[in-house]
Amino acid sequence: MSEDSESVVIHGLxxxxxxxxxxxxxxxxxxxxxxxxxxxxxxxYPPLANDDLLRGDDAAVLVSPGGERLALSTDSHIVSPLFFxxxxxxxxxxxxxxxxxxxxxxxxxxxxAGFILEEGLPMYLLEQVLNSxxxxxxxxGVRIVAGDTKVVERGKADGLFINTxxxxxIPQGREVGGAYARPGDAVLVSGPIGNHGxxxxxxxxxxxFETEIESDVAPLNGLVEALFESCSTVHTLRDPTxxxxxxxxxxxxxxxxxxxxxxESSIPVEEPVLAACEMLGFDPLYVANEGKLIIVxxxxxAETALGAIRSKPYGKGACRIGTVEEGEAGRVLMxxxxxxxxxxxVLAGEMLPRIx
Amino acid sequence: MSEDSESVVIHGLxxxxxxxxxxxxxxxxxxxxxxxxxxxxxxxYPPLANDDLLRGDDAAVLVSPGGERLALSTDSHIVSPLFFxxxxxxxxxxxxxxxxxxxxxxxxxxxxAGFILEEGLPMYLLEQVLNSxxxxxxxxGVRIVAGDTKVVERGKADGLFINTxxxxxIPQGREVGGAYARPGDAVLVSGPIGNHGxxxxxxxxxxxFETEIESDVAPLNGLVEALFESCSTVHTLRDPTxxxxxxxxxxxxxxxxxxxxxxESSIPVEEPVLAACEMLGFDPLYVANEGKLIIVxxxxxAETALGAIRSKPYGKGACRIGTVEEGEAGRVLMxxxxxxxxxxxVLAGEMLPRIx
Numbered sequence: 135m136s137e138d139s140e141s142v143v144i145h146g147l148x149x150x151x152x153x154x155x156x157x158x159x160x161x162x163x164x165x166x167x168x169x170x171x172x173x174x175x176x177x178x179y180p181p182l183a184n185d186d187l188l189r190g191d192d193a194a195v196l197v198s199p200g201g202e203r204l205a206l207s208t209d210s211h212i213v214s215p216l217f218f219x220x221x222x223x224x225x226x227x228x229x230x231x232x233x234x235x236x237x238x239x240x241x242x243x244x245x246x247a248g249f250i251l252e253e254g255l256p257m258y259l260l261e262q263v264l265n266s267x268x269x270x271x272x273x274x275g276v277r278i279v280a281g282d283t284k285v286v287e288r289g290k291a292d293g294l295f296i297n298t299x300x301x302x303x304i305p306q307g308r309e310v311g312g313a314y315a316r317p318g319d320a321v322l323v324s325g326p327i328g329n330h331g332x333x334x335x336x337x338x339x340x341x342x343f344e345t346e347i348e349s350d351v352a353p354l355n356g357l358v359e360a361l362f363e364s365c366s367t368v369h370t371l372r373d374p375t376x377x378x379x380x381x382x383x384x385x386x387x388x389x390x391x392x393x394x395x396x397x398e399s400s401i402p403v404e405e406p407v408l409a410a411c412e413m414l415g416f417d418p419l420y421v422a423n424e425g426k427l428i429i430v431x432x433x434x435x436a437e438t439a440l441g442a443i444r445s446k447p448y449g450k451g452a453c454r455i456g457t458v459e460e461g462e463a464g465r466v467l468m469x470x471x472x473x474x475x476x477x478x479x480v481l482a483g484e485m486l487p488r489i490x
Numbered sequence: 491m492s493e494d495s496e497s498v499v500i501h502g503l504x505x506x507x508x509x510x511x512x513x514x515x516x517x518x519x520x521x522x523x524x525x526x527x528x529x530x531x532x533x534x535y536p537p538l539a540n541d542d543l544l545r546g547d548d549a550a551v552l553v554s555p556g557g558e559r560l561a562l563s564t565d566s567h568i569v570s571p572l573f574f575x576x577x578x579x580x581x582x583x584x585x586x587x588x589x590x591x592x593x594x595x596x597x598x599x600x601x602x603a604g605f606i607l608e609e610g611l612p613m614y615l616l617e618q619v620l621n622s623x624x625x626x627x628x629x630x631g632v633r634i635v636a637g638d639t640k641v642v643e644r645g646k647a648d649g650l651f652i653n654t655x656x657x658x659x660i661p662q663g664r665e666v667g668g669a670y671a672r673p674g675d676a677v678l679v680s681g682p683i684g685n686h687g688x689x690x691x692x693x694x695x696x697x698x699f700e701t702e703i704e705s706d707v708a709p710l711n712g713l714v715e716a717l718f719e720s721c722s723t724v725h726t727l728r729d730p731t732x733x734x735x736x737x738x739x740x741x742x743x744x745x746x747x748x749x750x751x752x753x754e755s756s757i758p759v760e761e762p763v764l765a766a767c768e769m770l771g772f773d774p775l776y777v778a779n780e781g782k783l784i785i786v787x788x789x790x791x792a793e794t795a796l797g798a799i800r801s802k803p804y805g806k807g808a809c810r811i812g813t814v815e816e817g818e819a820g821r822v823l824m825x826x827x828x829x830x831x832x833x834x835x836v837l838a839g840e841m842l843p844r845i846x
Contacts (some may be wrong), residue, residue, distance in 0.1 A: 153731060154595055158607055158611060158613060159611040160641070164640050170639065177697050182634050194636040197657050200554070202554055202555065202558065206635060206636055208653070210605070210606050215792065244550070246655045248565065253514075255519055257515065264533065264537040264538060279537070279568055280542075280543065280564050282565045284520050285515055285516070285518075287517065287843070290648040291648070291651075295647075295651070297566060299636075316555045459718070490640075
């Protein structure tokens with residue numbers, strides 16, 4: 135970091151705002167990285183703490199009065215702009231919550247949708263977003279069963295924010311969570327990374343070149359079902375959204391008290407995404423995905439799992455990217471393409487604000 | 491309404507904006523009244539329609555794979571200012587969702603909380619809101635089990651928006667809903683109306699006199715439990731929030747295909763609220779409440795029900811305000827204090843924006 139408190143350099147970007155600031159909220163608090171983690175653990179956990187919340191998974195796993203296991207999650211969506219190549223805020227809002235449920239092993243069933251509309255939002259944009267939500271809900275096999283709509287004055291919101299919460303049911307025998315990764319486990323990813331973040335950046339007109347990069351935003355519950363049909367044991371599932379694969383793997387390593395070692399040459403990144411990242415000084419490991427799955431499971435099931443998910447459209451590019459090791463708890467190391475080893479830390483500040 | 495499309499008079503207020511506007515979202519779409527209804531039925535229902543959503547109750551009533559009945563609801567909170575006499579956005583966010591579940595006969599159990607923070611929000615304000623949420627959750631006996639935090643740039647939100655979604659379980663034998671009111675039923679209210687809306691208005695400094703009016707924001711699940719303990723049959727419960735008692739009763743009359751007749755002299759309004767309403771040209775029947783229950787149940791249970799809820803702190807001022815009649819479906823009539831009869835319609839435009 136720079137010595138100047140008005141300007142810090144993080145991931146190659148000069149950030150004009152002080153990113154660490156004790157007394158007010160700053161954009162970095164929404165990054166999904168270290169500052170978000172500090173905000174959650176430092177400000178939200180002390181008053182709200184309970185066992186379910188503290189587990190820190192993508193959805194809470196709860197037990198009904200009759201003994202059924204359900205997953206419950208929530209996500210607010212503030213992506214800017216509302217529409218981008220490959221998706222929009224509506225598809226994002228449905229898929230985000232579907233995926234948070236699916237990575238707990240749940241079969242997503244019902245969603246709620248809460249809308250905050252800015253006065254002046256054109257109705258045809260709202261309708262496009264609603265149509266997109268419904269299409270995504272149908273694709274995922276979920277229903278939007280309850281909603282709420284609020285309107286704020288012009289200039290008090292940015293067009294449209296959508297919160298989705300969701301309920302899914304966890305079939306017997308599925309025990310997945312961030313804390314279940316074990317030394318020796320294989321670490322898989324369901325396809326090339328970084329597309330979503332770069333697609334949103336393109337839609338803002340912030341790239342100086344033409345590109346066809348599409349967001350990967352997609353519901354992953356089909357992929358999760360295919361995985362459980364073929365593999366008896368899956369330890370951890372997670373979708374690497376804000377903070378990217380690097381931050382997600384750090385969370386898993388921390389929750390499970392293990393190390394994770396990555397092979398840089400195995401990490402799939404499409405050529406245009408790589409080119410955009412190089413130009414912008416981004417590391418694709420920190421760029422958000424909205425349709426990718428990180429899978430941690432016993433080494434001897436890795437090939438079976440890869441076969442199962444490669445048979446699905448959203449899992450075609452699946453591959454193994456690393457291994458869980460005993461080592462220092464919470465540490466992620468990468469064997470680099472040029473033969474060295476480096477620590478892969480969590481995202482420190484804010485790289486791409488408002489990408490979901 | 492005025493002939494001038496730039497200025498309409500609704501509920502005694504001259505509104506400078508065209509309140510009916512086909513092509514963009516306007517503040518009136520968030521009123522909870524006719525414009526909200528038109529937005530929901532005209533724009534949201536066509537793409538999203540399914541039986542659960544179309545029922546139009548405060549929460550969806552759903553059945554788990556194992557046959558348990560649950561209620562699921564969502565509410566986004568955008569109240570301005572964040573703090574007001576008797577409450578704040580945090581207490582409101584918890585109570586709003588607890589009450590939406592309770593009025594379906596459910597026992598609220600879990601909440602999710604999604605935060606949209608504006609860059610620059612002072613941390614101490616966030617902490618006050620979180621403490622208030624936790625206190626309200628403890629009072630209601632619910633747990634906040636999942637959360638999400640997003641940050642938007644300065645000027646792209648208004649301090650802090652909170653979405654809460656909730657799950658509750660419906661005990662066997664409870665069958666309540668907006669469509670179950672029957673001719674002959676008594677219509678009760680759990681206490682004096684209009685306090686919340688006027689308290690928020692006071693907090694904005696829009697009154698020219700000093701007042702001690704407090705918001706009634708409170709969790710109503712205790713009141714609902716007391717009601718079911720004493721009464722075997724309850725037809726409809728609802729909390730009259732945006733749009734007030736008038737709009738809520740219109741919704742019930744419409745959903746149940748009945749008329750409702752009110753006695754103006756029986757409708758409880760505290761003196762300072764009445765004074766503020768008279769000064770501002772408001773009708774307290776249209777002012778939002780956040781801790782009041784409308785109860786519709788067989789006439790012969792009315793006194794038992796009143797006794798049960800008056801025994802609870804939030805039901806001390808309960809009384810009977812009207813009767814369900816056969817008459818024209820969807821019509822609410824009021825026998826006025828001066829001896830006439832008038833139609834009580836839904837709120838037409840926007841009276842008090844951003845009161846929840």
